[in-house]
């Protein structure tokens with residue numbers, strides 16, 4: 730569903746994404762990495778919102794630069810700060826998207842996606858009265874009105890409580906079961922380990938590891954977790970500078 734070949738993006742002298750190569754099938758795929766690793770820059774390029782400096786990528790067979798319009802018709806993107814109008818009801822917000830996309834049979838489609846996200850009984854309430862979890866599910870409803878084949882999610886469970894996060898994951902798995910491909914970023918490694926079919930760890934714009942959580946965890950050893958894989962693959966600034974945290978502690982002790 731997504732083919733990425735030597736995709737790069739620079740901001741001045743900074744290489745935010747550096748010759749990324751990645752293939753994403755029909756799966757729940759998690760892009761993991763520390764702050765500033767290049768996750769959002771990658772998603773922005775794949776969703777046609779940012780032009781690559783070099784390299785190529787195809788989404789659903791369409792080039793993200795040459796066929797950007799086609800790509801946009803096949804995808805949806807839920808960023809961290811998606812625009813929802815707090816002064817409108819949930820249903821009115823979704824209807825606005827349905828109108829923007831020129832959806833036929835709008836009323837039934839809007840009801841269908843609201844129902845899918847378990848919001849039917851609150852669809853007539855103002856969004857100002859929604860909890861964080863309900864708002865996230867409303868954003869997903871909006872993203873589903875034009876029946877995308879690939880759904881890009883930026884930190885879909887950020888800031889939600891345990892039950893809100895569980896609910897969002899149930900919905901994401903349901904969408905995957907219906908045939909959708911999910912490409913997401915997250916800092917919650919336990920969630921990625923539990924729910925993603927495959928993950929890639931990206932550091933300084935480069936892939937540090939890719940595979941199923943199980944395969945990556947097994948490569949580290951028994952009783953390991955995706956957290957351990959992450960810590961092994963992603964070096965701290967001190968480690969990159971040539972000394973490890975034990976040396977750092979010794980240094981402090983000597984002062």
Ligand SMILES: Nc1ncnc2c1ncn2[C@@H]1O[C@H](COP(=O)(O)OP(=O)(O)OP(=O)(O)O)[C@@H](O)[C@H]1O
Nearest residue numbers: 740743744745762763764765766767768769770771
């Ligand atoms: N518009 C921009 N102009 C200049 N530098 C940018 C711009 N956007 C991103 N960067 C830089 O590119 C690098 C990668 O940023 P990016 O937002 O892709 O990281 P990220 O992995 O999404 O981080 P986070 O987990 O904190 O959201 C960072 O060093 C960032 O400062």
